Every structure is written in structure tokens, then in C-alpha cells.
Amino acid sequence: MSFNGKPIKGVLLDITGVLAESSAEGDGQVIFGSVEAVKKLTDKGIQVRFLTNETQRTRRNLMEKLHRLGFSMNETDIFPPALAMSSIALEKNLRPFLLVHENVLPDLAAIPIAENYDSVVIGDAVDEFSYQNLNKAFRVLMASGGPLYTLGKGRFYREDGELTLDVGAFAAALAFAADREAIVCGKPAPNFFATAIKDMGVRAEETLMVGDDIVSDVGGAQACGIKGILVRTGKFQPQDENHPNVTPDKIVNNLAEIADIIVSD
């Protein structure tokens, strides 16, 4: 089990665009060969964790969806940003205004409900990204002077064949207007990768991340000393192969291809 001659003991997998294509309705479509690829890795004793910036579902909903698509993993193998955000909010005693998808609220249930907001947390709120709600979040930032947290900073994703704005775009809008940096909770934040690596009990240099987001997945992993593999599925765009700032350790057609390389090396 190796890659470029180096032993691989842990693999981090993005979910949307690597295991399955996204869909607004239903579970989306499994990406050809990915169910077998994950099984191949775990059968060989490789630690696998699922590192997602998904903020439209709870961890449990995500697991159930993936089980219906044919995957088998435990709920605790899935790392979504909402759980990490929940820990941060409790640790810092925050009273954030939440502009997130209602489906992700259970993962944030530990955060106290308050009206005297001192911060903002945004996730991919989809239709809730209305002019009114964005203004409400903006006014909390201006009145409180508090921090803006974002559950990921993806630019866009592909859903039902169409490119769709991701949370990063709305974080950019609020950050620009309120004149402060958005604090990322989720990929590419280094502590998000670190939590998953610690859970696997492996070292960064023995780990490989597979994703369809050249910046958040591949660049984020590489910044932590993890090998970054780009797949040509999901929201992959041809120009990603010549990205000005990020050069993947390898570009493959899909997860099946890199899984074969790891187990046969």
C-alpha cells in the first residue's frame, strides 16, 4: 500500500464529487467504481475517513444517504464542518447568528440559542441565502464587531448538472461588506485535516486526500503535508489541471483509479 514509493496508511475522501454526484432532490448518483474502491482500501487495512464540507445534511443523514448508495461506513468516520464549528462555539462561548441549511441544525444543536448575537456562522444555506437573511447576518457583524465563521469556502459545486454557488461566495460577500476575514471551519482549515488524521492514528506523510476541489481539497491537504489527489469527477474543470497555485500530486479520472494504484503498489 503505497504511492510514489511512500507507504500509505490513511486515506481521506471528499464525498460530493468523489463518491457521488450531488442532486437537489434524492441521493444523487454514485460515481462509477467508487463503492468498490472504498471497499478495496478498507479491505487492505487502510484507514479511511470522509472529510466533507457538506453543510446541507447532518452527519447521520449523510451516512444514511451513503449507505443507500451502497457504501458502508460508521457515522463517526464522517467529518463535517458543523461538528467542528459546534466545538469552537462551545469553547469560545459564542452566541452566533446561524445562516445555515435547516438540515444541518442538529449537528449545531449544542450551540446556545440567543438573540444577543455576537458572531455569525454561515453554511451552504441554499434558498435561505436571501437578500433579507444576508442583510441580517451583515447587521449582526456590524453591530457586534464579532467574527464571521464559514463552514467551508468552496467557490461552487455541480448539482443536477448545473454549477451552483457554494458557501464561499456568500462568505466573501459578508467578509467584504463587514471588512473582516471569514474564519474557515472545514476544508481547507489545517485543524480540520488534523482532527481526521489524529482519529486515524496515522501521520500526515502517510496520508492521501482525494477530492474534486483543487483549492480546498488538494491545496488544503498539501498545506498539511498530506498528498493531494485531484479527480476528474464532480466539479472538476479542465483548467484545474493548470491551476496557478496548486499542483496535485496526481490527477486521476476517478476514485477507482487512485484506489487501484494504492493497493497494487
Added chain:
Amino acid sequence: MSFNGKPIKGVLLDITGVLAESSAEGDGQVIFGSVEAVKKLTDKGIQVRFLTNETQRTRRNLMEKLHRLGFSMNETDIFPPALAMSSIALEKNLRPFLLVHENVLPDLAAIPIAENYDSVVIGDAVDEFSYQNLNKAFRVLMASGGPLYTLGKGRFYREDGELTLDVGAFAAALAFAADREAIVCGKPAPNFFATAIKDMGVRAEETLMVGDDIVSDVGGAQACGIKGILVRTGKFQPQDENHPNVTPDKIVNNLAEIADIIVSD
């Protein structure tokens, strides 16, 4: 007619927050002393032009509103970004998707209506800044690879006492997601200031800009060699007095104060 010992022959005035406070309904409220201040300047033979990033009304509507508030100026003394955008679109033969307030459409009427969009123009679309419309604009950018024009890059404005997101925030969202710079048409674009100065027939160093936006009005003017005066009306915030990048030539309580300085010096 001078300022700091230098002769002043032309004055550029922002409208919202300098002449009048904004309001979602009706004409808003005239700012104390501003009607008399404009009259004082023009009576002394100073050229006055109105340089606005207003994109919710046509030039004619703006003039009519200002007349109702007690000001007297010609329609051609008002410079809104939509007119400048219209010239650019014709010159470059663009077929832009327009995400703008419907009230400003008459100023953009010269732009051909097309479905095969090759660019995007956004203005302060207010309620039209829906998740659906932002995604539509984003998809035009991604499919065409074309430019994103924005009618101003203001962070926010004050309306009916509340801070409200301005077009700059939504331009930042689209620019981030589509990974390209938004091209500003309006303040602080240098050619926008240049057009008004040319119309007055004065030189930049004989001109003074009065605005409530520390970056777009004051910083934008100074970058063109025009003196930049910040008023403590409109969206002015106390921290603007210690802005990290822009130091106004003077900070005054309102337009009346700076008009008195100019005419009495």
C-alpha cells in the same frame, strides 16, 4: 474660492449621504444645510457635478427626487454609473446579463437585449439579489468566460437608519466564485471621475470631492489627484476617521461646513 490655500473651481458631490439620507420608500430626508450649501457654491461660480453610485434610479428620476427635496440642477449634471456602463457595453459590443434594479433599466436601454449572454453587469438590485438570480449571473460568467462589470463597489449604505449591503458585496461573491476581478463602473473607477472633471472643464487639482464613503468617494478621488473630503453624515462610521489606507484631506460634519470653508477662503 480655495481650500488649504489652493484655488477650487470644481466640486464633485456624492448624493446619498451628502445631499440626502436614503430611504426605501419616498424621497428620503434632505441633510440639514445641504440645499443652501450647493446654492452657495454655484452662486460663487464654482462648477458642481453630482457623482453618484446610485443604481436604483435613472438619472431623470434622481433629478426629479432632488428637485422635490429643494435642489436645482440639470439632469446632465448628474453622473450615475449606468450611463457610463451603457457606453462601455456599446463600445465593446457586449451582450450582458443585467442583474440590476428595474428602475435603472432606462439608463441601460441602449444595450441590446440578447439571450446568448457574454458578460454580466450588476447594480444594486436589492430584492432581486436572490439566490436564484445570483446563480444565474454566476452561470453566465462560467459558461461565457466573460467579464463581470459592477456599477460601484460600495460595501454598504444606510437606509431608514439600518445598514444595508451594497452592490460591492454581491460583486465580491460573484468575483470569488467565478475567479475573476469585478470591473468597476462608477466610483472609485478613475475614468468615472475623469468624465465629470472633463465636463466641468477644470483640472483635477482644482477639484474637490465630498462624500460619505471613505474608500469609493475619498480614496477614489485622491487616486485621481482630486482633494477628498469626508462628511460625518450618511453611512459615515467613527472608525472611518482612522482608516488604514485612506486619509481624507479634511473631515467635516456635513456639506454645509465644507461649502462655507470653500467660499470664505
